[in-house]
Amino acid sequence: MTNWKPINFSDDFWRIDREIQQFMECVFGSYSWKPSVDVYETDKEIVILVEIAGVNKEDIEVFIQGNIVTVRGTRKEPDINRKEAYHQMEINYGTFERVIPLPVFVREEDAKASFQNGILKIVFPKVTRVTNIPIEEGNV
Secondary structure, three states: OOOOOOOOOHHHHHHHHHHHHHHHHHHHOOOOEOOOEEEEEOOOEEEEEEEOOOOOHHHEEEEEEOOEEEEEEEEOOOOOOOOOOOOOOOOOOEEEEEEEEOOOOEOHHHOEEEEEOOEEEEEEEEOOOOOOOOOOOOOO
């Protein structure tokens, strides 16, 4: 009998996804980078954290439509002497966008956002009210 070992494709999948995304952006153009995002839930809220160090608050836009939150903005390149020889260049500049599906319904009109130390924090109160729909006899 052979022992079955599950294969973890997770790391390979995400590496390939990143490479395909980079290729598509080079060929077709798009947002030049995607910031890292954390989404967590408390008893009363959904919280989104977006890591966008080096971005000015004025260069960030946040939208919600239905249960989809979009964070969009621009990280401007610093003024540097282009005669410098880079040995490593990993910081992404230019426009970015993240589209974040929310796991539950929220009260979007009560959302709050703050930006500190390169982290954008968006807090949505969860919908807690349940509406009973009475059932009537006969045709509606």
